[in-house]
Amino acid sequence: MSVPLTLGVPHRPEPQALVAGLLHQRCRNIDELNGRHSALTAGPPVVAASVLAALPSGIDLGRIVVDLDIDPAELSGGAATYEVARFHIDVDADTVEEATRLRLPSPLVIFPELTDASLMDLVTVIVDAHRTPGFAASASPRHIADILAVVAHADVGVCARAGNGQDVLAVLSATVAALRGDDIQTALSDPNLGSLARLRPEAAEALRTVLLGIEIDDAASAHRELVAAQLVRPFSPDGPPPTT
Numbered sequence: 001m002s003v004p005l006t007l008g009v010p011h012r013p014e015p016q017a018l019v020a021g022l023l024h025q026r027c028r029n030i031d032e033l034n035g036r037h038s039a040l041t042a043g044p045p046v047v048a049a050s051v052l053a054a055l056p057s058g059i060d061l062g063r064i065v066v067d068l069d070i071d072p073a074e075l076s077g078g079a080a081t082y083e084v085a086r087f088h089i090d091v092d093a094d095t096v097e098e099a100t101r102l103r104l105p106s107p108l109v110i111f112p113e114l115t116d117a118s119l120m121d122l123v124t125v126i127v128d129a130h131r132t133p134g135f136a137a138s139a140s141p142r143h144i145a146d147i148l149a150v151v152a153h154a155d156v157g158v159c160a161r162a163g164n165g166q167d168v169l170a171v172l173s174a175t176v177a178a179l180r181g182d183d184i185q186t187a188l189s190d191p192n193l194g195s196l197a198r199l200r201p202e203a204a205e206a207l208r209t210v211l212l213g214i215e216i217d218d219a220a221s222a223h224r225e226l227v228a229a230q231l232v233r234p235f236s237p238d239g240p241p242p243t244t
Helices: 030-034 049-054 072-077 096-100 119-128 141-151 165-180 184-189 193-197 201-210 219-228
Strands: 023-027 046-048 060-067 081-091 108-112 132-136 158-161 211-216
Touching: 023 030, 023 219, 046 049, 049 060, 049 072, 081 096, 081 211, 096 108, 096 119, 108 119, 108 158, 119 132, 119 141, 132 141, 141 158, 141 165, 141 184, 158 165, 165 184, 165 193, 165 201, 165 211, 165 219, 201 211, 211 219
Parallel strands: 023 046, 023 211, 046 060, 060 081, 081 108, 108 132, 132 158, 158 211
Antiparallel strands: none
């Protein structure tokens, strides 16, 4: 059963609701954290656990997403202060079940290694464990379509990784298609930007309960793509980044 994402009337569209806090910039060191993009589209940055464990005391990072590249137990000795919005972890077919059993203080997003043989099994394991699956925008369109088709009817949401602003728009369009029951692969390859800009606030809210965020290296460039697509007002004050 598809979710009706009605466009246009009777409510005035508010496209910024679609992208507020959407972009999670990957930061590989403290300098990148200090210089990260800050705008309406900026959500908590993504920081590797190994970076956090090595930071000195006296640093308050605020709200972040933690990429688990080391055992989470090693974070207990870290000196920096932060609040974890989510944990992200990469797995393969041999480690996915172990990852679902991790006991963490914040939600866990699991990015599985996607292959034709294991895709649906891996996604099913993740969703059945009430964890959130993730995917890269560079993955096979069929793989992305299969994942979105599953999460559109689950309550765990999904996260994505993008290489650039065009990837971000493709992921947004594909998620809309999944919720509406439209062709996801077509939406990936040819995003309907006008349709995104005309989404009613209720539809944008429904979409963001599914698409929790998108990791990206260059959040500033992706933000400009969203402005060009008329999903962000170019001259409005951005204010502080919202939390997601």
